[in-house]
Amino acid sequence: MDALSTSIIxxxxxxxxxNGYPALAGASLSVxxxxxxxxxxxxxxxxSTLLRLCAGLLPxxxxxxxxxxxxxxxxxxxxxxxxxxxxxxNGLYADLSIADNISFWASxxxxxxxxxxxxxxxxxxxxxxxxxxxxxxSAGQKRRCALACLIVRRAELWLLDEPHAGLDAKGRDxxxxxxxxxxxxxxxxxxASHEVERAxxxxxxxxxxxxxxxxxxx
Amino acid sequence: MNSTAVRSVGTPSTRLFGLLxxxxxxxxxxxxxxxxxxxxxxxxxxxxxxxxVPTAWVAYLAFIVTGVASAMFMFGKRHSxxxxxxxxxxxxxxxxxxxxxxxSGSLWGRLTWGTFWEWxxxxxxxxxxxxxxxxxxxxxxxxxxxxxxxxxSAVVAMLAVLEIPLVHxxxxxxxSLHQRASVLSTDGDIKMxxxxxxxxxxxxxxxxxxxxxxxxxxxxxxxxxxxxxxxQLDSALNERIAEGSQS
Amino acid sequence: MSTSPNIARVARVVAAKDLRIEMRSHIVVQQVLxxxxxxxxMFAFALDNDDVLQRVAGGLVWLxxxxxxxxxxxxxxxxxxxxxxxxxxxxxGVDSQGIFLGKSAALFVQLxxxxxxxxxxxxxxxxxxxxxxxxxxxxxxVLCATAGLAFVGTLYGGLTAGARGRETxxxxxxxxxxxxxxxxxxxxxxxAFLSGGAVLADGWPWVxxxxxxxxLFGIGGLLSFGALIEE
Numbered sequence: 001m002d003a004l005s006t007s008i009i010x011x012x013x014x015x016x017x018x019n020g021y022p023a024l025a026g027a028s029l030s031v032x033x034x035x036x037x038x039x040x041x042x043x044x045x046x047x048s049t050l051l052r053l054c055a056g057l058l059p060x061x062x063x064x065x066x067x068x069x070x071x072x073x074x075x076x077x078x079x080x081x082x083x084x085x086x087x088x089x090n091g092l093y094a095d096l097s098i099a100d101n102i103s104f105w106a107s108x109x110x111x112x113x114x115x116x117x118x119x120x121x122x123x124x125x126x127x128x129x130x131x132x133x134x135x136x137x138s139a140g141q142k143r144r145c146a147l148a149c150l151i152v153r154r155a156e157l158w159l160l161d162e163p164h165a166g167l168d169a170k171g172r173d174x175x176x177x178x179x180x181x182x183x184x185x186x187x188x189x190x191x192a193s194h195e196v197e198r199a200x201x202x203x204x205x206x207x208x209x210x211x212x213x214x215x216x217x218x
Numbered sequence: 219m220n221s222t223a224v225r226s227v228g229t230p231s232t233r234l235f236g237l238l239x240x241x242x243x244x245x246x247x248x249x250x251x252x253x254x255x256x257x258x259x260x261x262x263x264x265x266x267x268x269x270x271v272p273t274a275w276v277a278y279l280a281f282i283v284t285g286v287a288s289a290m291f292m293f294g295k296r297h298s299x300x301x302x303x304x305x306x307x308x309x310x311x312x313x314x315x316x317x318x319x320x321x322s323g324s325l326w327g328r329l330t331w332g333t334f335w336e337w338x339x340x341x342x343x344x345x346x347x348x349x350x351x352x353x354x355x356x357x358x359x360x361x362x363x364x365x366x367x368x369x370x371s372a373v374v375a376m377l378a379v380l381e382i383p384l385v386h387x388x389x390x391x392x393x394s395l396h397q398r399a400s401v402l403s404t405d406g407d408i409k410m411x412x413x414x415x416x417x418x419x420x421x422x423x424x425x426x427x428x429x430x431x432x433x434x435x436x437x438x439x440x441x442x443x444x445x446x447x448x449x450q451l452d453s454a455l456n457e458r459i460a461e462g463s464q465s
Numbered sequence: 466m467s468t469s470p471n472i473a474r475v476a477r478v479v480a481a482k483d484l485r486i487e488m489r490s491h492i493v494v495q496q497v498l499x500x501x502x503x504x505x506x507m508f509a510f511a512l513d514n515d516d517v518l519q520r521v522a523g524g525l526v527w528l529x530x531x532x533x534x535x536x537x538x539x540x541x542x543x544x545x546x547x548x549x550x551x552x553x554x555x556x557x558g559v560d561s562q563g564i565f566l567g568k569s570a571a572l573f574v575q576l577x578x579x580x581x582x583x584x585x586x587x588x589x590x591x592x593x594x595x596x597x598x599x600x601x602x603x604x605x606x607v608l609c610a611t612a613g614l615a616f617v618g619t620l621y622g623g624l625t626a627g628a629r630g631r632e633t634x635x636x637x638x639x640x641x642x643x644x645x646x647x648x649x650x651x652x653x654x655x656x657a658f659l660s661g662g663a664v665l666a667d668g669w670p671w672v673x674x675x676x677x678x679x680x681l682f683g684i685g686g687l688l689s690f691g692a693l694i695e696e
Binding site: 022213 | 361362365451454455461
């Protein structure tokens with residue numbers, strides 16, 4: 001079973017259950033290093049569940065799931081520090097400023113100040129914005145802060161759930177540029193998005209998630 | 219998936235326990251109420267002892283069983299859910315025995331000292347045990363997959379094993395400050411003759427068999443429910459796949 | 466490649482973050498402290514007897530601390546769950562033992578601040594007397610008791626954080642567990658205040674119980690926190 005896990009993600013007939021409901025009903029997906037994979041599908045299809053499973057947040061009910069060579073069923077801790085998940089929530093502390101939130105994560109991984117500055121400038125966060133408290137920001141600004149935290153964490157696998165949501169056109173272009181750059185630097189990226197046209201420019205591969213299962217598209 | 223209908227959860231071993239329990243309990247009821255003598259000091263109220271002492275013993279047995287089963291779940295190689303079920307069943311049944319212990323102890327105290335409650339270490343610790351296990355059952359009801367529920371509950375049970383002796387110890391220390399402690403236990407001044415002792419012993423066996431019988435059956439019902447959930451998951455899966463192929 | 470941070474660093478960063486949030490939001494200072502103060506006043510209304518109040522002052526302070534504990538613990542986790550920050554910490558594989566120590570440390574600081582106020586109020590409202598030797602006993606008692614409360618609060622707070630219908634579980638789970646702390650801390654405090662003929666020397670065994678409690682639940686918490694916050 002381990003021989004084939006040179007893939008970054010290797011899911012086979014995975015069933016994931018949420019309160020008795022099979023959010024993933026036999027999903028199979030294989031993602032190689034350096035790919036940018038787009039997950040499309042209607043609401044409730046299971047895209048978010050798939051991402052959370054790959055992040056090691058959910059148990060595997062049936063099937064096998066390997067992420068970064070580790071078995072999701074019993075080696076979840078080893079996956080986690082190498083994966084970055086940006087879900088529906090931003091994972092931010094509302095009472096702290098953007099700068100505080102980013103340095104919190106930076107301190108956690110031992111990132112340098114230069115990396116913090118680089119992350120902030122790439123997400124278009126200038127000095128005055130950085131010192132504002134997160135609770136007072138717009139959805140798009142919070143998203144950018146969350147992405148800056150993700151960059152600072154230097155994850156090998158990025159799992160993004162609707163990263164473009166709440167951003168204007170310029171913001172979305174910036175996100176795409178960052179994702180391409182991260183991919184070139186060796187990160188593997190899986191994006192769930194409604195924005196089909198935009199994401200198709202970005203992605204190396206398109207995949208549809210329907211009723212808890214995965215269907216390849218060209 | 220095994221879909222054979224099961225008519226009962228009884229097996230030869232549980233039937234043996236059940237029979238033994240019935241025999242012992244009959245002896246205790248008949249002997250305790252009619253044939254054993256009344257106590258010199260306490261009079262007829264000593265008969266509550268035949269209920270209170272065995273149920274107290276079983277209550278603490280249940281606590282130990284839950285703790286041990288939880289530890290075996292957490293530290294066993296296979297993390298077998300069977301241990302989790304035993305832990306849960308033992309806690310559920312134990313709660314009932316704890317309640318009986320408290321009520322019978324309270325009534326006995328009323329008859330012996332005139333008050334429904336004294337800060338006797340054994341009674342106080344049992345009260346804490348009761349509330350702690352109420353909390354444990356609430357944690358078991360929090361939802362999530364069986365594995366998640368089992369892990370969480372096992373940790374809470376093992377923390378309870380840490381907490382209850384601390385509670386008992388601090389209450390003992392507390393009551394030793396108050397001079398009346400030495401005469402406070404309800405069974406302190408009973409002179410036990412042969413028949414009383416035997417009936418008490420039979421009572422302990424009877425209540426323990428009842429406990430074992432109840433826990434086995436409860437555990438099996440829980441296992442059946444887990445099988446049912448798995449079957450329901452199968453049909454939910456099929457539905458979801460069907461809905462997928464329609465679109 | 467992300468580096469796995471060690472426990473001490475995680476604890477330091479998490480504790481600093483929690484305390485920084487409190488310094489920005491002032492929730493404990495502006496809401497919990499007044500609440501606790503009012504509880505002390507309510508005790509005076511309910512008990513309406515200066516001699517009784519002076520005699521039981523130790524117990525009242527710890528009761529007020531207990532009630533405030535629930536609120537402070539729930540606040541400690543509200544900041545983590547409102548935007549999924551705790552989830553983010555789990556996904557990032559941040560060492561759960563470090564999170565436990567960090568949050569316990571921050572909780573400890575907040576509780577100590579609260580207790581200092583309550584003891585001042587006890588002196589003011591209930592006319593409690595305190596000697597220097599009594600002060601030594603009291604400080605030791607407070608440090609040990611608060612450590613125990615901080616560990617236990619962080620532990621069970623983590624279990625009950627987040628999901629609907631879980632927060633109400635916190636008092637039910639916490640109260641039986643902190644009972645030895647309330648019992649022992651009150652006895653030690655009464656010895657420090659020399660209430661009702663208590664002797665100073667009698668307080669030290671109770672401080673011993675508090676220290677054992679803190680040690681047991683500190684270690685127990687370190688071992689079990691990870692399993693409790695897991696989804």
